Amino acid sequence: MLNMKNVSKVYRTDTVETHALREFSLTVEEGEFVSVTGPSGSGKTTFLNIAGLLEDLTSGTYELDGRDVSQLNDKERSRVRNEKIGFIFQSFNLIPELNIFDNVDVPLRYRGFDAPERKRRIEESIEMVGLGSRMSHLPAQLSGGQQQRVAIARALAGEPRFLLADEPTGNLDSQMADSVLDLLTEINTAGTTIIMVTHELGLVDRARRNIFVRDGRVSDGVPELHLADLAAG
Amino acid sequence: MEFGPVWRAMMRNKGGYFLIAVQIAVTMAVMVNAFAIMQERSFKMGRPSGLDEANTFALVSVGFKPEMDSKALISEDLDLLRNTPGVINAVATNSYPLRQGGWSEGLHREPGVGKSVSSSAIYFVDEHGLETFGLNLIDGRNFSPEQVSWDKDSPDPWPATVIITQALGEDLYPDHEGSYVGKTFWFDDDNPANIVGVVERLQAPWPSWTGVERSMLVPLRRESNDVRYVVRTEPGYRDQLMLQVEESLANSSKDRIIRQVATVDEARKLAYLGDAAMIKILTFVISLLTAITGLGIVGLASFSVARRTRQIGIRRALGATRPAIVRYFMLENFLVSSIGIVSGAVLAVGLNMFMVQAFSLTPLAWYVVPVAMIILWIVGQVAVAGPARKASGISPAIATRSI
Numbered sequence: 001m002l003n004m005k006n007v008s009k010v011y012r013t014d015t016v017e018t019h020a021l022r023e024f025s026l027t028v029e030e031g032e033f034v035s036v037t038g039p040s041g042s043g044k045t046t047f048l049n050i051a052g053l054l055e056d057l058t059s060g061t062y063e064l065d066g067r068d069v070s071q072l073n074d075k076e077r078s079r080v081r082n083e084k085i086g087f088i089f090q091s092f093n094l095i096p097e098l099n100i101f102d103n104v105d106v107p108l109r110y111r112g113f114d115a116p117e118r119k120r121r122i123e124e125s126i127e128m129v130g131l132g133s134r135m136s137h138l139p140a141q142l143s144g145g146q147q148q149r150v151a152i153a154r155a156l157a158g159e160p161r162f163l164l165a166d167e168p169t170g171n172l173d174s175q176m177a178d179s180v181l182d183l184l185t186e187i188n189t190a191g192t193t194i195i196m197v198t199h200e201l202g203l204v205d206r207a208r209r210n211i212f213v214r215d216g217r218v219s220d221g222v223p224e225l226h227l228a229d230l231a232a233g
Numbered sequence: 234m235e236f237g238p239v240w241r242a243m244m245r246n247k248g249g250y251f252l253i254a255v256q257i258a259v260t261m262a263v264m265v266n267a268f269a270i271m272q273e274r275s276f277k278m279g280r281p282s283g284l285d286e287a288n289t290f291a292l293v294s295v296g297f298k299p300e301m302d303s304k305a306l307i308s309e310d311l312d313l314l315r316n317t318p319g320v321i322n323a324v325a326t327n328s329y330p331l332r333q334g335g336w337s338e339g340l341h342r343e344p345g346v347g348k349s350v351s352s353s354a355i356y357f358v359d360e361h362g363l364e365t366f367g368l369n370l371i372d373g374r375n376f377s378p379e380q381v382s383w384d385k386d387s388p389d390p391w392p393a394t395v396i397i398t399q400a401l402g403e404d405l406y407p408d409h410e411g412s413y414v415g416k417t418f419w420f421d422d423d424n425p426a427n428i429v430g431v432v433e434r435l436q437a438p439w440p441s442w443t444g445v446e447r448s449m450l451v452p453l454r455r456e457s458n459d460v461r462y463v464v465r466t467e468p469g470y471r472d473q474l475m476l477q478v479e480e481s482l483a484n485s486s487k488d489r490i491i492r493q494v495a496t497v498d499e500a501r502k503l504a505y506l507g508d509a510a511m512i513k514i515l516t517f518v519i520s521l522l523t524a525i526t527g528l529g530i531v532g533l534a535s536f537s538v539a540r541r542t543r544q545i546g547i548r549r550a551l552g553a554t555r556p557a558i559v560r561y562f563m564l565e566n567f568l569v570s571s572i573g574i575v576s577g578a579v580l581a582v583g584l585n586m587f588m589v590q591a592f593s594l595t596p597l598a599w600y601v602v603p604v605a606m607i608i609l610w611i612v613g614q615v616a617v618a619g620p621a622r623k624a625s626g627i628s629p630a631i632a633t634r635s636i
Binding site for chain 1: 235237238241242245246543544547548549550551552553554555557628629630632633
């Protein structure tokens with residue numbers, strides 16, 4: 001489903017060249033729940049950005065659903081992001097001026113669904129994350145866990161092929177984090193592929209496969225030493 | 234279109250949008266009424282005087298010998314002028330349209346003190362006046378040479394025949410239908426005058442006078458050392474003949490000087506100097522105000538983009554294309570502009586109604602408000618285009634960055 005081969009990402013300024021990803025290769029099959037871990041600056045977020053078509057890659061190939069997406073123009077990338085990928089961010093990234101209903105509506109409008117279809121999808125996804133009674137609330141009126149649930153509802157409303165989660169419980173207490181993880185597990189069980197960038201041990205355990213990234217390169221499994229770091233920190 | 238979400242988001246941050254809407258409303262009200270004033274002034278400046286302006290000039294002969302035979306000199310001068318090649322005709326007169334100085338009289342429909350019903354500018358001319366001025370005689374006839382008399386000061390009695398303008402006829406006889414030729418009115422309580430002709434148009438010398446279209450030709454030559462001549466030339470000969478005529482008249486008599494040689498075009502410029510200045514000032518004010526409003530919109534939109542950088546990145550991450558981000562800001566501006574423009578339109582019409590009543594201004598033409606609305610909508614959209622384009626360039630990757 002997701003197939004990256006020898007992907008490199010280089011950030012250049014006038015004086016500095018930073019290799020964020022080097023010869024990065026990864027295949028994720030449909031229905032997998034993959035966690036991506038690694039130390040700070042290892043390239044996790046760069047991988048997430050490239051996987052989510054939020055950034056261009058410098059070299060290599062990236063296929064999504066069998067289609068090479070590494071050379072798409074901005075409009076096509078926006079469409080693929082909108083139709084195939086759901087994003088869950090660490091800081092929820094809800095739009096503060098919009099209520100819950102309108103927040104979930106944002107990607108659906110860009111998709112071009114008509115109003116009744118959008119309404120159906122919004123209500124279903126918000127009900128699914130257990131916030132059916134909060135549709136007219138603003139994000140600021142919800143707890144962190146509830147806001148993350150709204151973000152999940154927003155990610156799921158468009159029925160994407162896979163979810164990209166960036167530290168989805170990073171801003172939550174343990175109880176709320178568990179509830180969000182339960183929800184993600186449930187979504188994965190229902191068939192949605194999930195790739196989750198995290199440095200939390202509890203999350204790594206939830207994933208069926210763990211990817212460790214160091215110095216912009218990938219290796220399957222999490223080294224023991226790193227697991228100890230994660231447990232400690 | 235994201236009308237609903239954009240509107241609801243705006244309603245949660247009303248302050249800045251409200252101020253811009255007020256600014257647009259004030260701009261609209263001022264723009265519309267300033268334009269109405271400009272339009273009125275422009276119309277006033279564009280009115281034809283009735284003269285063949287492009288081919289007419291005037292000059293004044295000032296005699297400085299008290300004992301000089303001014304009657305003979307005027308006759309010689311007129312002969313000289315009329316026989317100059319390129320001159321169509323010439324006349325001695327007291328004034329001409331746009332000169333801003335002249336003679337006026339109260340007119341009566343019946344004899345008697347205090348029965349004035351109208352007033353008119355008076356041009357003393359001979360039978361050559363009609364052709365010299367280039368007037369369009371629409372009814373009756375010209376003066377015959379026998380009807381033209383000489384007088385030294387104020388006419389006493391007034392000549393018994395006159396040629397009036399159509400506008401004067403309508404003012405003197407508002408209920409009369411048909412020809413004014415043959416009708417009689419009175420000067421000075423007891424001097425009757427018979428209308429022998431009607432011209433389509435001949436403005437009074439004072440362009441700002443409310444009765445500017447009311448004037449008449451009176452068949453009288455005034456015997457004076459100071460004489461004003463009006464000369465009409467063949468097309469294209471005016472400027473050349475002005476110099477030639479000035480020199481010829483100066484050479485024909487050493488007992489006078491020739492001065493105030495000026496075209497009617499120059500007289501028009503002088504007469505409407507204030508109106509032209511007003512139009513320039515109002516154009517500047519409108520332009521300045523519109524520019525300030527545009528800059529205000531640019532400022533608000535730029536601030537809005539800067540404040541919502543992350544939000545724009547999130548929208549991009551969720552699938553918004555660059556044009557979709559541009560459309561968002563365009564729509565936001567359209568909504569706030571529309572509030573300002575519609576409020577401004579109401580304010581503009583109200584202000585105009587007040588000005589019509591208080592300053593006798595002409596009511597707004599029907600198209601002024603819609604045109605101003607379209608202009609301000611365009612200004613708003615153009616002003617927001619830059620910040621909106623900037624917003625569309627924000628990377629979606631910003632969504633994954635830590636705050």
